[in-house]
Structure formats: C-alpha cells, structure tokens
Amino acid sequence: MEKTYNPHAIEQSWYQTWEERGYFAPTKTDGDSYCIMIPPPNVTGSLHMGHGFNNTIMDTLIRYHRMKGDQTLWQPGTDHAGIATQMVVERQLEMEQKKRHDLGREKFIERIWEWKHESGGNITRQLRRLGSSLDWQHERFTMDDGLSDAVKEVFVRLYEEGLIYRGKRLVNWDPKLHTAVSDLEVLSEEENGHMWHMRYPLTNGQGHLIVATTRPETMLGDCAVAVNPSDDRYKHMIGELLELPLTGRRIPIIADEEHVDPEFGTGCVKITPAHDFNDYAVWQRHRDEISISEQIHGGLINIFTIDAAIRDNEAEEGSLLPQKYVGLDRYEARKLMVADLQEQGLLEKIEDHKLMVPRGDRSGAVIEPFLTDQWYVKIAPLAKPAIEAVESGKIRFVPDNWKNTYYEWMRNIQDWCISRQIWWGHRIPAWYDDEGNVYVGRSEAEVRSKHNLADDYVLRQDEDVLDTWFSSALWPFSTLGWPEQTERLKDFYPTNVLVTGFDIIFFWVARMIMMGLKFMDDVPFKEVYVHGLVRDGEGNKMSKSKGNVLDPIDVIDGIDLESLVSKRTSGMMQPHLAQKIEKMTRRSLPDGIPAFGTDAMRFTFAALAATGRDIKLDMGRIEGYRNFCNKLWNAARYVMMNVEGQDCAIGEIKPGHSAAEGSLQRSLADRWILSRLQKTKQAVADAIDGYRFDHAAQAIYEFTWNEYCDWYLELCKPVLNNEQASDEAKRGTRRTLVRVLENLLRLTHPVMPFITEEIWQRVAPIAGVIPATDGDSPAESTATIMNQPYPTARHSLIDEAAESEMAWVMQFILGIRKIKGEMNIAPGKPVPVLLANTSESDKLYAERHRPFLDFLAKTESIEILTPQDKEPESATALVGEMKVLIPLAGLIDKAAEIKRLEKEINRLQSDAERTDKKLSNPNFVDKAPEAVVQKERDKLAESRKALESLQAQLEKIQQL
RNA sequence: AGGCGCGUAGCUCAGUUGGUUAGAGCGCUACCUUGACAUGGUAGAGGUCGUUGGUUCGACUCCAAUCGCGCCUACCA
Known part of the structure; x- marks a missing residue:
C-alpha cells in the first residue's frame, strides 16, 4: 500500500466497477424493501454543494440498508425543467441569430432533445462522482414515454373528476418569457422605488381625491377609487364620480372596508x-x-400586451387607452404619463419608497399580474387528505417542527396554475374545435372516438404545456411504472423516506403527497428528512451572483486559484460583479482548494449533519477528515504489514464473520477493543436509524482514531514484536487486529464508500470473510463490501471487566506521560517506576500488563513498594488509590513537581468543596434521587483520598 | 406583521427525558524526524454556555422577558 492515501487513484475505478457489475440494482432478498426517490435534479443543472450534501445522506442510508439485507432501491432520474431547459436552447439559437419561432415548435423541440442527448447527462455524471449508488439501469426522465403517459393519465382523471378546470384569472405573468409562472416561482425582494401621489378630480368640481401608487401607469386600467366606509373624510363622497386623468373616463368612489386602511x-x-x-x-x-x-369590460380593463407594453385598442373600444401611450413599454409609459400629470397639475408629489418587487426566478423580469386563460388544479380536495396524512402520523417530518410549515402552507393553499406558455414540457391533452368546445383525453384519437367526432372534424390541441412540478409530483409512482401495475411499484411504493432541503417542501413535497394519496391511495413516503442549506465559510448562502458557489467536484479533485477565479467569473448574468467576486475569491481561498477526495467530503457532510441545521462549510474541517482517511489508510497499512502471510487463526469463511481456528489467546487489549467495537456498532446503527449522521460520524471517528489507532494498534506492538510472546497470543492479536479492521470498514462504508472498499478488498480475505483470490489484484475480486452484511453488535463480546482493566492500564500510561510531558522529560526516555499503596489487583495488573506499560509509558523498571518501604522523593501520579512514583533523582525538577502537585491539589480541592457543599445541603440529600446522592458521595470520597495522598506527597517534597 | 430557527473555546460544531470537572475537530503553545501515519505523536493553554429574571435541592438543558442574527410567509395602495 502507498504511504499516503490517494483518493484520486481509486474512486472512479471503483465506481465504474460497481456500476458495471450491477451492484446498484435492487436484489430480491427476504428482508424488507427500502426505497428512496432522488429529488430529480434539473437536467440543465450542474452539481452544487447542496446536491453533495443531499446525496451523501441518501447514499449513506441506501448503502446502510442494502448492507442490512433490505431489498434496496435508490431511484435516479432527472427533471425536464421546462423553462430552464427551453432557455438554454434558446440561448444556443441566439448565437445563430435565430429565435425559437424561426424553427417552429416541432423543430425546436427536436433541438432540445438533441441538446438533452448531448449535455443532459452532465449532472448524472457528477452524481456518480459522489459515489451515489443509484440504480442507473432504471434511470427515468420526466419527459420519457412512461412518465408522459402518467402525466396524461393524471390530467385526464383529474379533469373528469372536475379537479382540473380552465379559467380566466389573474396570474403571475413573466413578460420576458411570455408565460404564466406559479407564485412559488416569483421572488419578491425589496428595491428602491417611488410612490406617486396623484390627484383624481371630482366630476362635480368639488376638489379632488389623492391616490398614491407605486405603478402610476396602471391608472389607465382603473375602475374605481376605494375608501373605507368608516372614514369620515370620505364617507359622504361614496358613490360620487371621479375624472380619471389622461383617459376621459369616469370612475366611482366605492366603499371597501376590507382592503382600505384609513x-x-x-x-x-x-x-x-x-x-x-x-x-x-x-x-x-x-x-x-x-x-x-x-363600465367597459365590466371594469376589468387590461392595458398591457404580453410584453407589458401598453396595448392598442380593440375595434369596439374606441380610445379606451389613449393613443399617445399605445405601444410604449410599461416604464416608458410611466415616464410619459407622470410628465403629463405633472403638466396638468395633477401630480401632488413623488416620494422615495422601498417596495417589494416581484421578479421571475428564471428571467429576473418584473412580474405583472396579468389576465389570461389558464388551466388550474382545484387544490382544496387534494390538500385535505394530504394534511390528514401528516396529522395522523402516516407521514413523519424529521425534524418534527417542519410539519408546522407544511400545515401553514397547505391550509392557505390556492388553486394551482399548471399551464405554461412555453413549448418544452408535457403538452396539455386538451383539444378545441371551432365552436369553442373543449375535449380532454389521453390522445386525439381517444377524444375523437369518445365524442364521436369525424376524422375530418377540425381539432386543435391546446398550445400550452404543464408546469414541470406537475410531472415531478408524480415522481414517486411514475418512475416505478405507474399507470402500469408493475412489480417495482408493488415492491417499492410507498417509499421509505424523502430526503430534501426545506426550500422545496411547497414546490414538491406537498404536491407529491397530494398526488400520491390521490392516485396510489397511499402516501408516497413515510418520512421526510429535511436537511439544512450548505453555506460558505462566512455563513452566506451560495449563489452565482455572489460568486461563492463551490462545485463539489472541485472539492473532490481540487482546483487552483486561477481556475477557480475564472470559473466563478465566467458566463455571468451580471458581469459587473466579476471584479468583486475575483477579489473575494482570492481572499477567501488564496491557495485554491486542495484535492480532498469524495470520501472526506462525504464524511464532512455527515459529521456536520446535525438535524435541521445549516452547514457552514469549513475547509479546515474537510481537511481534518481527509486526514482521517489517511489515518484509516495507514492503520490498514500497518495491519497488512502484520497479518499478510501470517497465521491469523481464521477458520471457515462466512460473510461478515469467520470462525476461529486453532487455539488462540486474546490479550486484554484484544478483549477491550472487541468490546469497544460492539458498543461503537450499536451507537452507529442507532445514530443512522435516528438520522443523526453527525453522531454516526463521530462514533466512527472516535473509535477509529482514539481507540483503534491510538491505543489498540500500539498495544499490539509489544505482542507482535515480542519474540517471547506465545504463538497463541500472536494469533489472537492478529485475528483481532484484522477482524476489527474488517468490521470497522463495513461499519464505515455507507459514509465513505471508496476508501473502505479499497482497503476491504485487501483485508477481507485475510479476515476470512471472503475467499483469498490467488494473488490477483483486488479489482478482480467478485466480492464487494457493498453487499456484505452491516456489522451488528454482538453482546457476548461486550466485556466490562476488560474495559475497566484497560482503563487501569490507560490511566497508568497517561499518568507517566503527563509527568514526562510536564517535566520536560523526553517521552522516549525510560524511567524507573515505583508503585505504592497497591491493592492486590494493582499488583496483578502491573505484572500482567508489564509489556504494555514498558512499551507505551517507556518504563525502565517497575518496583512494588511495601507499606514499610520508604518512598523516595518522586513525581506522583494516581491510578485509583495506587501511587505511581517516578523518583526525582537526577531526572525531575523539585520546583516543577511542587507546582504540578499544587495545581492538581487545587483542582481536586475545588472539586471536593463543590461536592461537599452539595452533600451538606439537606434539601439535596432529601430530594435528589438516591443514586444521584450516592454518586456524589462516592465522588467526594474519591477526591478526598486522592487529595490526602497528594498533599502528603507535596509535604514530603517540600521538606527536601 | 406572523411563523420558525439560531446565539456554547479564536473558528466550525456536539451536548440525548435537568444530576460529568460543559465536549470534538481545526487553530494555538511546548516537545518529539520512535520502524502504520508529520495528512503524524505526546503534553498543554483556552468557555461566568448572548443578557436578566424565574421554577428547582440542582439549569447549557425547563419557563418568562430582553438583545443580536438568520430564514420563511404575508404584505399597505
């Protein structure tokens, strides 16, 4: 093995191997089924850190369950992202100086498919780099045939039930994209604007009313001025007429209590x-x-074209809209109208005003409320059962309080505008005849036969397509084959958990629940795990315009500063920000990003995945976990050096376990590490089951580094390197060494798939869980850690006696190290040690574990003093009641030891005082549970004994 | 305006139904090129848990108020 871990060398080839061998596909097992649906990424998208986080969690769950023996499916696919995708291809056409209308609908859609085939795989390639064990053989796309059938089926059924209807309503209109967008696709942000105060004269010549507006140009469409009926200033005027300036129209003063705040x-x-x-x-x-x-049009007067310019008058409208403004863009019209009002003395004043400006999330254009014909889903009847599913606990949110957000949204939900005036998407399955009749069906043929329409009867299909979220809402069952009743659908619906950021609870989660209940008669998933956002090191949301986005691939492979700067500043919507972004990038990541590897990044995500909390990405932390990978790698290297070609007492091969063969002897360290391993396995499984990936990561980290590496590997050395040690002892240690490692690799695999597989391939044959390949490279092995059983705690191996005996050994070693450290004695320098105030077990342990002590504490000699022996002047450490003495002679500075003792005594004293105070409070003794009181008593006794011992020691040294 | 969340070591974060000396990683200090690993080892410094009250024998943990920060929803023409 290489001396340092190099992720680059192994990750991609392992992934390829796994995928080629079909390991990601679900296998029939007698276990439960376990399924997660990927939130389908936008096909035009590219990977960001949010995906990295999201997919790490899902893959960890999936690999965990797959190893547990569940029939496990992680369903992949992408979303056709109507507007976004159409825009990508329109931008391509722009380079050729063409517009989509130049090509026509059919040709344009062909172009999009071409684009999809060429570039649509980008994001799925990137997902592979994350190690995601998705079942690629069944990858789906929301526009593929099966999913399109599902969309039609749902549309038709909802229509036939009266839950889909067409109507003329105000919608959020994007004047740049020429389509309606849902209110979720509108982002309002505060911007600086003005408030115009305008005078509307009373027709009776008795003065005027002043109205204020942020959008003066809309006055052309005014039909009234409303006042509050209780407003004494105006209530006598209700019913009177006003002259609407610039138009020659007359509009009434009406009373509206609800809307007008006096x-x-x-x-x-x-x-x-x-x-x-x-x-x-x-x-x-x-x-x-x-x-x-x-009034004309009953007062409902549209003044705009689809570009949000002032429209021309229809034939019968006369000069409803003054010719002067016709054709002007809304903002030019505004300017001119304000000037005209000013000239007529009808402008009272203009004030600066901050207002929320609604913009389309895709186009950035200011959204206009606009009157159009659209298709709607009547949502209330669907929302009701969806609310109940959460109330009844059939769906559980993790963390729980997200259900409140969900309820809040669901209880105020509006009918869903599902039609979009674009070309890329599922075309609405509705046809019109020349009489204005509407026919809805799965196809034109179905419509004709159902309504007995002749083949030559002219029908036109609706031009609009459906909101992308309409098809995404069906994802949990459409991807499994619905409306066909497939095996997969039976096996995997309802799915187990949806893993997602909170930002799409409304967009997607709620809609899946509604559609799942409606068409599958069951919830689409039993749990919703809602995770936080990934932020940059300063806690800012990552965004392109801020230029602080990180590509997970760059964290995995590394990127130099110049490349990062040019990546962040190229292809920007707002090029003027480039300089700022460059500066910020050079400051925050002056050395670019080193290659950390996928496993380290995944481990970081897991370690920071405390429930519901946002992740502030700290490069130092990723680096720390990269170092952890290296630690694991080198531990394995050490193990291999010691077990390869050696007798490890391995018997018959079984997956995940192998019998012991021959006689062997387990040392205290062996029994201790096995005991610790069982507890770690339990802790990790509990943590993953409870979605506490941070706890799982921490348990793995601590066990690996602080117990296995820091202690166990060191404790092996005096056995394995000792020629006097028996064969049984060596066999026992080798067996433990390799089998604990093998367990640890399986335990860690869900979080860090690559490094664990790479090491496991070498270790597993030696650990006796797979047959040894005859010297071939690991890559040719047909076994994979992916399909091995997940380690479970074996209670028979939990050994409290070994743990407490080991605690004695550790305390002994730490005591001596501490003295050496604080006394400036080289850690490697052997020191003579005397033991005083020893119990029988102290003597036994000291004798039995002498090799451990010599090796790790570098003791030169250990001598047990009898109560009669005189203790020489020494530095002291306590192990329980036993005193560990290092004679001062020549080695130790008296003053330093006095200082050291005083410090320790101080600490113990304040400790004892605190405890004593507690115990002398009668309320505490009376009211606290007995166990707690007893614990305090024991603590006090212990610290008093220690105190006594150290104080005596101090006096002795002071008298020298 | 309403809702949710956060404030614990210089930084990034844990802290399980109130009961340890409040923990980890990074950073910092000192020492160590020991034969798995300097992406390392050993020892150490560092926190009145935002503030103020309250409940309790006991509060980082529960309650109230308050300050600061973030997000979401609804917005006043």
Whole structure:
C-alpha cells in the first residue's frame, strides 16, 4: 500500500466497477424493501454543494440498508425543467441569430432533445462522482414515454373528476418569457422605488381625491377609487364620480372596508383589477354595482400586451387607452404619463419608497399580474387528505417542527396554475374545435372516438404545456411504472423516506403527497428528512451572483486559484460583479482548494449533519477528515504489514464473520477493543436509524482514531514484536487486529464508500470473510463490501471487566506521560517506576500488563513498594488509590513537581468543596434521587483520598 | 406583521427525558524526524454556555422577558 492515501487513484475505478457489475440494482432478498426517490435534479443543472450534501445522506442510508439485507432501491432520474431547459436552447439559437419561432415548435423541440442527448447527462455524471449508488439501469426522465403517459393519465382523471378546470384569472405573468409562472416561482425582494401621489378630480368640481401608487401607469386600467366606509373624510363622497386623468373616463368612489386602511397614506386606493391581485379581489366584491358593471369590460380593463407594453385598442373600444401611450413599454409609459400629470397639475408629489418587487426566478423580469386563460388544479380536495396524512402520523417530518410549515402552507393553499406558455414540457391533452368546445383525453384519437367526432372534424390541441412540478409530483409512482401495475411499484411504493432541503417542501413535497394519496391511495413516503442549506465559510448562502458557489467536484479533485477565479467569473448574468467576486475569491481561498477526495467530503457532510441545521462549510474541517482517511489508510497499512502471510487463526469463511481456528489467546487489549467495537456498532446503527449522521460520524471517528489507532494498534506492538510472546497470543492479536479492521470498514462504508472498499478488498480475505483470490489484484475480486452484511453488535463480546482493566492500564500510561510531558522529560526516555499503596489487583495488573506499560509509558523498571518501604522523593501520579512514583533523582525538577502537585491539589480541592457543599445541603440529600446522592458521595470520597495522598506527597517534597 | 430557527473555546460544531470537572475537530503553545501515519505523536493553554429574571435541592438543558442574527410567509395602495 502507498504511504499516503490517494483518493484520486481509486474512486472512479471503483465506481465504474460497481456500476458495471450491477451492484446498484435492487436484489430480491427476504428482508424488507427500502426505497428512496432522488429529488430529480434539473437536467440543465450542474452539481452544487447542496446536491453533495443531499446525496451523501441518501447514499449513506441506501448503502446502510442494502448492507442490512433490505431489498434496496435508490431511484435516479432527472427533471425536464421546462423553462430552464427551453432557455438554454434558446440561448444556443441566439448565437445563430435565430429565435425559437424561426424553427417552429416541432423543430425546436427536436433541438432540445438533441441538446438533452448531448449535455443532459452532465449532472448524472457528477452524481456518480459522489459515489451515489443509484440504480442507473432504471434511470427515468420526466419527459420519457412512461412518465408522459402518467402525466396524461393524471390530467385526464383529474379533469373528469372536475379537479382540473380552465379559467380566466389573474396570474403571475413573466413578460420576458411570455408565460404564466406559479407564485412559488416569483421572488419578491425589496428595491428602491417611488410612490406617486396623484390627484383624481371630482366630476362635480368639488376638489379632488389623492391616490398614491407605486405603478402610476396602471391608472389607465382603473375602475374605481376605494375608501373605507368608516372614514369620515370620505364617507359622504361614496358613490360620487371621479375624472380619471389622461383617459376621459369616469370612475366611482366605492366603499371597501376590507382592503382600505384609513390610516395608511391618503386613505384612498385606486382600483386596477386587471393588474393587481388585491384590486381584483375588490373588483369581485363590487362588480355588480352598476357604476362598475356598466363600465367597459365590466371594469376589468387590461392595458398591457404580453410584453407589458401598453396595448392598442380593440375595434369596439374606441380610445379606451389613449393613443399617445399605445405601444410604449410599461416604464416608458410611466415616464410619459407622470410628465403629463405633472403638466396638468395633477401630480401632488413623488416620494422615495422601498417596495417589494416581484421578479421571475428564471428571467429576473418584473412580474405583472396579468389576465389570461389558464388551466388550474382545484387544490382544496387534494390538500385535505394530504394534511390528514401528516396529522395522523402516516407521514413523519424529521425534524418534527417542519410539519408546522407544511400545515401553514397547505391550509392557505390556492388553486394551482399548471399551464405554461412555453413549448418544452408535457403538452396539455386538451383539444378545441371551432365552436369553442373543449375535449380532454389521453390522445386525439381517444377524444375523437369518445365524442364521436369525424376524422375530418377540425381539432386543435391546446398550445400550452404543464408546469414541470406537475410531472415531478408524480415522481414517486411514475418512475416505478405507474399507470402500469408493475412489480417495482408493488415492491417499492410507498417509499421509505424523502430526503430534501426545506426550500422545496411547497414546490414538491406537498404536491407529491397530494398526488400520491390521490392516485396510489397511499402516501408516497413515510418520512421526510429535511436537511439544512450548505453555506460558505462566512455563513452566506451560495449563489452565482455572489460568486461563492463551490462545485463539489472541485472539492473532490481540487482546483487552483486561477481556475477557480475564472470559473466563478465566467458566463455571468451580471458581469459587473466579476471584479468583486475575483477579489473575494482570492481572499477567501488564496491557495485554491486542495484535492480532498469524495470520501472526506462525504464524511464532512455527515459529521456536520446535525438535524435541521445549516452547514457552514469549513475547509479546515474537510481537511481534518481527509486526514482521517489517511489515518484509516495507514492503520490498514500497518495491519497488512502484520497479518499478510501470517497465521491469523481464521477458520471457515462466512460473510461478515469467520470462525476461529486453532487455539488462540486474546490479550486484554484484544478483549477491550472487541468490546469497544460492539458498543461503537450499536451507537452507529442507532445514530443512522435516528438520522443523526453527525453522531454516526463521530462514533466512527472516535473509535477509529482514539481507540483503534491510538491505543489498540500500539498495544499490539509489544505482542507482535515480542519474540517471547506465545504463538497463541500472536494469533489472537492478529485475528483481532484484522477482524476489527474488517468490521470497522463495513461499519464505515455507507459514509465513505471508496476508501473502505479499497482497503476491504485487501483485508477481507485475510479476515476470512471472503475467499483469498490467488494473488490477483483486488479489482478482480467478485466480492464487494457493498453487499456484505452491516456489522451488528454482538453482546457476548461486550466485556466490562476488560474495559475497566484497560482503563487501569490507560490511566497508568497517561499518568507517566503527563509527568514526562510536564517535566520536560523526553517521552522516549525510560524511567524507573515505583508503585505504592497497591491493592492486590494493582499488583496483578502491573505484572500482567508489564509489556504494555514498558512499551507505551517507556518504563525502565517497575518496583512494588511495601507499606514499610520508604518512598523516595518522586513525581506522583494516581491510578485509583495506587501511587505511581517516578523518583526525582537526577531526572525531575523539585520546583516543577511542587507546582504540578499544587495545581492538581487545587483542582481536586475545588472539586471536593463543590461536592461537599452539595452533600451538606439537606434539601439535596432529601430530594435528589438516591443514586444521584450516592454518586456524589462516592465522588467526594474519591477526591478526598486522592487529595490526602497528594498533599502528603507535596509535604514530603517540600521538606527536601 | 406572523411563523420558525439560531446565539456554547479564536473558528466550525456536539451536548440525548435537568444530576460529568460543559465536549470534538481545526487553530494555538511546548516537545518529539520512535520502524502504520508529520495528512503524524505526546503534553498543554483556552468557555461566568448572548443578557436578566424565574421554577428547582440542582439549569447549557425547563419557563418568562430582553438583545443580536438568520430564514420563511404575508404584505399597505
């Protein structure tokens, strides 16, 4: 084995081997089924740290369950991401100076498929680099045939039940992309703007009302001004008419208690129902009032084109919209109209104003509320059972409090606008005839036959496609074959857990629950594990515009500073930020990123995955876990050096276990490490079962480094290197050495798949869990750690006696090391040791474990003093009540020892005082549970004894 | 405005139904090129657990208030 662990050398070839050999596919077992659906990444996407985190958790769970013998499926696939994908290809066309309309719908969609075949595999390639054991043989895509059938089926069934309908409503309109978007795709952020105060004159010449607005251009669509009916300033004017400036129209003053807050602004609100959601609601309440209903279009006046420019008048509208503004973009129109108002003396004032501006998350364009025909899912009947599923505990959120967020959203949910005016996506399965009739069916043929329409009867299919989330909502069953009743569907639905960030609970999680309950009559998953966000070292959200994104691949393979800078500053939406990003990058990662390897990154994610908490990514921490990999690697190297070609007392081969052969003897260290291993196995399994990946990682880390490496490997040396040690002892130690390592590798494999496989291939044959390959390279072995049984705690190997005896040994060694460390004695320098105040077991242990003590504490001699013996002046350590003495003679500085003792005595004293105070409080003794009181008593006795012993020692030295 | 969450060592984080001397990693200090590993070893320094009250024999842990920070939802024209 190489002296240092090199992840690069092994990761990709192992992954390839696993995939080629089909290890990721579920195998029929007699265990339970276990299934996770990948949150399908956007096919245009590229991997970010969130994916890294998310997939580490899922893969850990999947590998854990697969090793436990469950029939395990991790279902992969990607999402067609309607708008995003269409934009990618439109940008390509732009380079050729073409627009999608130049190609036409069919050709354009062909182009997208071409793009998908060429570049759509990017993200799945990256997922492989993370070690994700996804069942690639069954990879799905939301636009593939099966999933498209599922989409049609669901649409038709919901339509037939009256749960899908078409209607003219206000939607969030993206004037750049020319499509409706759902309210979840609109991001509102505070921006600086203005508030324009405008005068609307009363028609009776009795003055004017002042209305304030952030969007003055919408006044062209006003149908009223609303006041609060209890507002004394205005209530006498209700019903009177105003002159709507610039238009020549007259609009009424209406009373609306719900919408108008008399305290705010002037207390007068202009009502523009076709361009504001609140105003639309006001209009709905008042549209039957004659002063509104007799207005053109019943007062619901759209003023925009799909580009959000002022539209032209229809033939019958006359000059509803003043010709002067027609064709102007909304912001140009605003400018001109404000100037015109000013000129007419109708502008009261302009104030600076901060307002929330809604922008499309894809285009960045300011979203307009816009009146269009759209398809909707009636959501209330679907939401009700979805709420109940969580209330009843059929679905459990981890951490639990996310259910509140879920309820909050579900109880206020609005009908879902599912149509999008783009070309890439599932085309809505609805056809129209020239009479305006709508026919919905799985295909045109089905529609014709169902409605007895002749072949030459003209039908046009709806031009729109469905929201991408519509197909994603079906993911848990569509990917398993639905609407076919497949074996996979039977085996794996409902799935076990959904692992996701909280940001898509609304987008996706809630919709899957609704659709799953509706069409499978069962929940899509039993648990939802919600994890935090991955942030940069300063705690900022990673984003392209901030330039602080990290590509997990760069953490795995490393990247130099220059490449990182150019990566972060190229292809930006806002090139003016490049300089800032460059500076920030050079400051925060001055040496670029070293190659840490996949396993180290995964271990870091696991270690930081405390429930629900965001992860602030600390390079130092990743480095620490890279070092951990190296530690494990070198421990294995050491083990191999000692067991390869040696007799390890291995008997018959069984997966995960092998019988012992021949007589062997286990040392205290052997029994101790086996006992510790069992407890670690239990701790890790408990942690993973409870989604506490941080605890699992910590248990593995501590066992590996602090127990196996720091103590056990060292304790092996005096046995293995000692020519006097018996064969039985050596065989026992070798067997333990190799088998504990082999167990540890399996224990760690779910978190760190690569390094564990690489080492395991060498160790497993020696540990007797797989047959030895006859000198061939490990890569040719047909066994894999992936399919080995997950280690379970064997209670018969838990050995409390060995643990406490070992504690004695460790305390002994630590005591001497401490003296050496604090006295500036070279750790390697052998020292004579005297033992005083010894019990029988002290004497026994000292004799029995002499080789351990000599080797690890570097003791030169150990002499047991009788009570009659005179103790020479010494430095002292306590092991229980026994005094471990290192004679001062020549070695030790008296003053230093006095200082050392005083410090120790001080500590013990304050300890004893604290405990004493507790115990002398009658309330404590009376009210605290007996066990707690007893514990304090024992503690006090112990520290008093120690104190006594050290104080005597101190006096003795002081008298010298 | 409402909801959720966070504040523990210089930094990143643990702390299980209230009962240890409040822990780990990184960083820091000193010493150590010992034959698995300097991506290492040994020893050590470092915290009045945001603040203030309260409940309790006992509070990092429970309650209240308060300060600071973050996120989400709804927003006032």
